[in-house]
Amino acid sequence: MDKRFIYKLNDKPATAGRVVYWMSRDQRVQDNRAMIFAAERAKQTGFGFAVVFCVAPGFPNANAFHYRFMLDGLKEVQQELESLNIPFFLLTGRPQDEIPEFVKHYKVKALVCDFMPLKVPMAWRAEVAASLDIPVYEVDAHNVVPCRFVSNKQEYAARTIRPKIHRYLGEFLTELPRIERQEAVFSQSVPSADWKRAEGFYPCGGSFPLPTGTKAGLETLADFVSEGIHRYDEGRNDPNEDAQSKMSPYFHFGQVAPQRAALDVLNSDAPQADKDAYIEELIVRRELSDNYCLYNPRYDSIEGADGWALKTLDEHRIDMREYVYIYEEFEAAKTHDPLWNAAQKQLRHTGRIHGYMRMYWAKKILEWTPDPETAFGYALLLNDTYALDGRDPNGYVGVAWSIAGVHDRAWFERPVFGKIRYMNYNGCKSKFDIESYIKKARF
Structure with a gap:
């Protein structure tokens, strides 16, 4: 794992033992640098690793559709992990309470979490890291060029961050190792995920506007690569044209990696102008947004x-x-x-x-x-x-x-x-x- 994607949230020394990936922003198994890092650490020490997701009740402004989109996608994550002999734990409650309790109960020796530059998840991670006596690692599994690495300040505009991102695209925009079946056993005790309790935080009834999960996201991406990308440059600003990727919900919930979308688009036979226009929106503009929220505490005002x-x-x-x-x-x-x-x-x-x-x-x-x-x-x-x-x-x-x-x-x-x-x-x-x-x- 490239160390430029990793940021340590506390100063606790590393020791051999169980590793846990606290999944949050990046809700997928493959094309996930945080998952890769957790798997590598576990393999190096000879212990198993597990994935834990904590469903927080009453996330600000989230509604039933948001919870349903997320939870249905997580069920797909659980199934894929189980096929790889990687335990999945579903917690419910305040992450700053549930994650430390889980770590102590299972005697975890290293905690890996996602990068997300918004106040609420940043506060969760900081509180968890401060409460534990084990190392807590943040891995930027969302950005193609890691946000903390590409710039240490708020960038003024796309024109100031663009050359910094493009300087490293050739280095970072590559295929990632796949998560393979795990041989080591994390624990003999893995309770069944209580999906009903999680769904009870916000009843998820009614019709739903689009399919969810990594499989649906990759199918949407495949449709875009075969059709939409070929008219993206000229058609993306026309709301009547079917030229946009429709990928933003899948990126937001981490069900598909922007890295995967970029690779598939660049490997397509689309005209270069269409590829360039999409990479500008997908990578430069998206990562500029992460930069703004990371370095400007008043991003929501x-x-x-x-x-x-x-x-x-x-x-x-x-x-x-x-x-x-x-x-x-x-x-x-x-x-x-x-x-x-x-x-x-x-x-x-x-x-x-x-x-x-x-x-x-x-x-x-x-x-x-x-x-x-x-x-x-x-x-x-x-x-x-x-x-x-x-x-x-x-x-x-x-x-x-x-x-x-x-x-x-x-x-x-x-x-x-x-x-x-x-x-x-x-x-x-x-x-x-x-x-x-x-x-x-x-x-």
């Missing part, structure tokens, strides 16, 4: 924006708004704008919103709320609550880019927006068939 953006928004704080809506009106898609309403309906009923429309959607919230702080809060809450890829660095940065100019530059000044980049109905009309999009979103 408008206060995380640059000074120029805060200044221009404040200068236009009292500008007259032609329309002002409360949260419930946005949530119910009851604005005067049929295009915005269509985007919101798509989000609520499918768990997805087209990338181009998400920008328009967020910018209109800025235009139709009494102040920037309210707009930022509304947009985050709607995205986190209804998007299957909500509560994600990409989502936070998407809102921050749209409303507060994060990773963008100052544009021509106008009412309400100040120098924040502007989007409007007529601009969308010039780029794609608005009526066709609105008709598709009638639920």
